[in-house]
Amino acid sequence: MLTDLKVKVGPQFYRYHVGAIDFVPELLQEFSAKHVLIVHGQISFEKAKPFLSFLEHSAYSFDFLQYTGECSYYGADRIAEVVKEKKIDFIIGVGGGKLTDLVGYASHTLNVNFGVIPTLASNCAPWTPLSVMYKESGESEGKSEHFLRQASFFITDPKLVIDAPVNYFVAGLADTIAKWYESDAILQQEHLKNEPFLQLAGYTSTLCKDAILKDSVKAIKDMEAGEVTEEFIHLSEIVFAVAGLVGGLGDKYARNAIAHAMHDGMSKYIPESHDFLHGEKVAYGIFYQLAVEKKWDQIEALLPFYQELCLPMSLKQMKITPDETAIDQIVNFVDSKEKVHLLPIPITVKLLKESIFELEDYINNR
Template sequence: MYTIPGPGKYVREAGLLEEVGSYIKEFGDSALFIGGKTALSVVETKVKNSLDNDKVENKGFEWYGGECSWSQVERLSQIVQEKKPQVIVAVGGGKAIDTVKAVAYAVKLPVLAIPTIAATCAPATPIAIMYDDEGTFIEISHRSKAPSVVLVDSDVIAKASHRFLVAGIGDTLAKWFESSVSVKKSQPTALNRSAVKLANELYHLLLEKGPSAVETIKQGRVDQSVNDVIDSIILISGSVSGYGGDDCRTAAAHAIYSGLTIFPEIHDTYHGEIVAFGILSQLVLEGRSEEEIRELIAFYQKVELPYTLEDMAVKDLTPEDWKRLGEVTVEIEDMANMPFAVTPDMVVHAVQGADQIGRKVKQQ
């Protein structure tokens, strides 16, 4: 048995960007930064100063390409081989960080992660979620390297749009709903039992502190509720996957997320926002009561998560669209983690059912 529980070190504090050089220095004397355009622009000045102070050679700042795709991984791997840094630093959100983790695996270099938003657990996991160049989900790849260090500057997180934190809450809620069903197919062990307990604690913590954290981050401030939610989204959520491994993976909520990405109009909706709707659909798929689903929607309303298809700009689907959604979704590997077989018709019924409940809530 072996598992990769997460990053080697996790540090979260205000003003941390000013100390980045000292953390890089533990792994090498030169660094190449790869990330999102906005993310790189946010960190560049402070990072350059820190590199100078700690005498770390700056090998430059490269855009990751906009999609976590194999073509971008290949392109960036060639750039790394040309520039020959000793350390790679991933900067930005989930797609950027996953891309760089895949590059680090390919070129066999240590990777540090600087998330500039708290929207997914990508900085704290050893896997990469891969898409094609148009943004349609392809696979969950293990050709990816867990960061040696995750550096979270809470000042940077606070300056980002509150929607990113909301999306992170949606993605993290799924840890409980998905791990609690995916683990049913496995023999109970110390690791998977602990992972599910941790996921349940995350769920309750987000219910308790999520609304306050969102209101605080809207004001560009950080308090303990914000810190707790940041840590939950990035580190603790990633630890559920780390401890639970293949027993506690994503399930129908993420499969439905991936299926919905076939519709281009949804690409302006963030990953965790779509996953949140996927949770509602999974609950319908499981046969949960409408009352239970409405209770979760009530929380969604407090933190501004979407709970209808129209909230995500998806509307006027044709019968052919629905057929394609069902067929694509059941082929997503996440769906195989459900404790029962799922057909395309069941997916369509679940998504339509969740949307119908959401629309009824809106009409009240």
């Protein structure tokens, strides 16, 4: 029996369908909210406004704060200033992954309840009680803040989500399929196979992978056409909600491994990687992890999916040329991550470095 497993399932209340956002006043009443701070982006908030009829509700007062675009400690301090000055008792984040991460972290530090209204499906940030931290420059801090406070609610509308940029959804699909590739080898180890919550995490990651491989092309075409279809609703829900259950149920054994560590390392040590979305860097990270594991057959199996979704498979394809110093910094960073060493192979800095070049040769010489 594991004694270090921390199960944090997700928001206290979840709803995703046309008209769902109209139920926000009921939830504000449930949490005795009176003075609400809306933290938002810019373009996404303009698109969201027609869905936010609760802002006209006379039972609540609303203040507004536009975030800087990063989930940073500076951003959390800005929220804290408004919360204290305006005597805010509830925070709602309206926006994408970095914004919901920021609101979750700030609410944790302030001991204030919060809810999220995602405007796009690009990752599971709205679901998970952790925040990936960045500097205001866009450089990764190289760490995540984990906390116990769950969102009071996660509510959004597919008619709002479908109006987001398609490349964010594609990146979200890549970020989500990583859940299986990062966790499966860990969860299949004999000493973990009979743990009930880890079994649930494994089933959930398989559900995510199978649905994405089956329906992604259709869901992307539907999004491009602005059609709210069953496939789009199903996969967007998997990206920003169901995927969060994998790490929520499996904790460190199913949260992330080399693919996400590579993302963080690139974000920290390669400035030009900031031009790529989180899920795009994770997509490259999946191939990199498979190269470390020498699972070339799985890379072959994924190639048609990557090619159809135009996902990055190599540094050369991304037009990123890190020097030797940056490569050494990245592999040492990846090696420093505990979850990387949960994989059932001996991970060394030498293996991690060699695998970068092996993957480049494999992809670029096809």
